[in-house]
Amino acid sequence: MRKLAIILVSFLTILSITACGGSQTKKVSEPQPAPQEAESAAAPGNDPVNVEPRQEDEPDSSENDELQIPPVFFFKIGDVVVDMDQDIADVIDKAGEPIAVLELPSCAFEGMDRVFRYPGADLYTYPIMDDDFVYTIVFFDDSVRTAEGGIRLGSNLRDVLDAYGDDYELDSGMYTYTRGLTVLEFLVEDDIVIGIIYRLIIEQ
Numbered sequence: 001m002r003k004l005a006i007i008l009v010s011f012l013t014i015l016s017i018t019a020c021g022g023s024q025t026k027k028v029s030e031p032q033p034a035p036q037e038a039e040s041a042a043a044p045g046n047d048p049v050n051v052e053p054r055q056e057d058e059p060d061s062s063e064n065d066e067l068q069i070p071p072v073f074f075f076k077i078g079d080v081v082v083d084m085d086q087d088i089a090d091v092i093d094k095a096g097e098p099i100a101v102l103e104l105p106s107c108a109f110e111g112m113d114r115v116f117r118y119p120g121a122d123l124y125t126y127p128i129m130d131d132d133f134v135y136t137i138v139f140f141d142d143s144v145r146t147a148e149g150g151i152r153l154g155s156n157l158r159d160v161l162d163a164y165g166d167d168y169e170l171d172s173g174m175y176t177y178t179r180g181l182t183v184l185e186f187l188v189e190d191d192i193v194i195g196i197i198y199r200l201i202i203e204q
Helices: 002-018 061-067 088-095 157-164
Strands: 074-077 080-083 100-105 112-118 121-128 131-139 169-171 174-179 182-189 192-200
Touching: 080 088, 080 131, 088 112, 088 121, 088 131, 157 174, 157 182, 157 192
Parallel strands: none
Antiparallel strands: 074 080, 100 112, 112 121, 121 131, 131 192, 169 174, 174 182, 182 192
16 A cells, blocks of 8 residues: 555656646536337237337447447536536536645646645646636545546556547556547556546647
8 A cells, every 4th residue: 555655646746747738628418318119018909919120220229329428538526527627616616615725836827726626536727817727637545436437546457448448548557548638547557547637638
């Protein structure tokens, strides 16, 4: 555990120095449930022989699953969806006050970057005028999971690959997945996830 703690401290220190910037993305809508098939045989007087089979032109369920893949990565605080580049005031309004707020000199904008701590995760924001927008989310304990795949600190690499597939970039133990202008990164050592970051792709 001591080795893991040292690695995580180093990981978060590097992140706080290097992360900057932001660009606009849109909130992901929840996937719509598949329509239910019409009831037929249970009704009085219906002849089971006359029940029509499934039509060939009905959409295939596998195609629906592909359409339901969110176009961007997002995080959840309880049931509250947190999008990258979202106004932190909106997050606070829906999820409640953070545990703590830290300030860091901004490396890309005038003013201060702020870190809003919620249970299990830190939300890093950048300033524009009087508002602050989320551009990075860092897990700091195993009490929270990724919204899309249920991965947390301590999960196995196999769990990551099962949840997110093989479409990643690998560099020095960091598995990087990209959707739209958002990135989800897993730092892995000895096949165990020791770091998880959501971040916004920065447009220079």
